[in-house]
Amino acid sequence: MATSAPTVTLTSKREMFPPWLAELKAQAMVRGAWHHVDPDGPDSPHTADSEPALPPTIEELIHIEDKHRQNTWEVDIRDIPDRPAILPARFKDVEKEYQAYQRDYSMRHTRWAASNQRYQVLWEWVNQSVPHMLLEPHKEQLIAEGRLTLQNLVRELQKKYAPTPEWYKQHRRDAYLDVLETGKQGSIHPNTWLDNWFQALARAKSLKLDVVEGTSAIQTFLETVAVRVAPEWSAEQLRRVLEADAMGEKPSRTLEEYGRILETYLQVTTAAKKRLDRKGTGGGGAYATLGGRGDGTNKCPCQRKHAWLPGDCSRLELALTGRTERQIQLSDDDKKSIRQRLELSEYQQLRERLREKGWLGSGSGSGDGASNEGAKGKATWEGKGPIEA
Numbered sequence: 001m002a003t004s005a006p007t008v009t010l011t012s013k014r015e016m017f018p019p020w021l022a023e024l025k026a027q028a029m030v031r032g033a034w035h036h037v038d039p040d041g042p043d044s045p046h047t048a049d050s051e052p053a054l055p056p057t058i059e060e061l062i063h064i065e066d067k068h069r070q071n072t073w074e075v076d077i078r079d080i081p082d083r084p085a086i087l088p089a090r091f092k093d094v095e096k097e098y099q100a101y102q103r104d105y106s107m108r109h110t111r112w113a114a115s116n117q118r119y120q121v122l123w124e125w126v127n128q129s130v131p132h133m134l135l136e137p138h139k140e141q142l143i144a145e146g147r148l149t150l151q152n153l154v155r156e157l158q159k160k161y162a163p164t165p166e167w168y169k170q171h172r173r174d175a176y177l178d179v180l181e182t183g184k185q186g187s188i189h190p191n192t193w194l195d196n197w198f199q200a201l202a203r204a205k206s207l208k209l210d211v212v213e214g215t216s217a218i219q220t221f222l223e224t225v226a227v228r229v230a231p232e233w234s235a236e237q238l239r240r241v242l243e244a245d246a247m248g249e250k251p252s253r254t255l256e257e258y259g260r261i262l263e264t265y266l267q268v269t270t271a272a273k274k275r276l277d278r279k280g281t282g283g284g285g286a287y288a289t290l291g292g293r294g295d296g297t298n299k300c301p302c303q304r305k306h307a308w309l310p311g312d313c314s315r316l317e318l319a320l321t322g323r324t325e326r327q328i329q330l331s332d333d334d335k336k337s338i339r340q341r342l343e344l345s346e347y348q349q350l351r352e353r354l355r356e357k358g359w360l361g362s363g364s365g366s367g368d369g370a371s372n373e374g375a376k377g378k379a380t381w382e383g384k385g386p387i388e389a
Helices: 014-029 058-079 091-129 132-145 150-161 165-185 190-206 214-227 231-246 255-278 314-321 332-342 345-357
Strands: 293-299 305-308
Touching: 014 091, 014 150, 014 165, 058 091, 091 150, 132 150, 165 190, 165 214, 190 255, 214 231, 214 255, 231 255, 314 332, 332 345
Parallel strands: none
Antiparallel strands: 293 305
């Protein structure tokens, strides 16, 4: 039974012990061996020390039978003086007893061997998942004290590296809130952000943290998503939640269910964008994805390749309108170069899109940007401003 490669490595950072122990518990439970490892459970011996003793040999059984016959004869001779001498035992006299011992030993040893194999697999997993410099001092101490078992080793690691329950809860609470803040900033792709959120949610739920419980947790999630991830979708969902709360009703869905719905929404909108791209409407044309974010290869007149479409480029907005929400500075020459590149034929659809947004006037060209100074229509990721590379 081979051990799977550890997915968690224990470090000296206290926040790493709970996930490490959780993975060890999972490895042990699927093998029915958690009782060998559980640091808070009853003492479990080293399995090598509990190997069943070998059954008696034929010679030993014959010797035992001979001794039994001798004792019986000595008792009987008192009552029967002329009792004949005893005959020595032979194999057939102990054969059934010998076979019974062998069957019992075979069953007990098979069970022990299976248990020992699972135990050794867990030993190997611990050796692979804990760096040598962290593990060896505790091994040496337990060997010197004559207490080396896998359970005692885990207990020593727990004493050294496990955080207090309250500290760990606060750490996981902060981690969840950090993920929400990242969603507001829009610094990573929505799908990646949602994956991170699901992971943070699972950890927070396992500790029953208040930040993932109740209506307020749902509202916070939807408000976060409304900033950059999916403004239109979240606005409608938030309206329903607030209506239910005002009427004293519980939300119709759990926080995790809202996350799954958003995941489906992202998949559908991303697929829709890809279909439009295949029809040649990319490069600043129709926006079907979450905020028009692309795959990181969208060519733009600013000469950068964005994870969003060019129609949401802050540098392009600054060059055309003279302003942008992002903290960006461009020289006059840079602005002029961007406007000149925008005139290329490959950006015809982009120019049409920019006219719709109000970044360009109704003329055929981009002009010098003066006529668009102060124009509205900020670069948006669903209306909230792009993330500048």
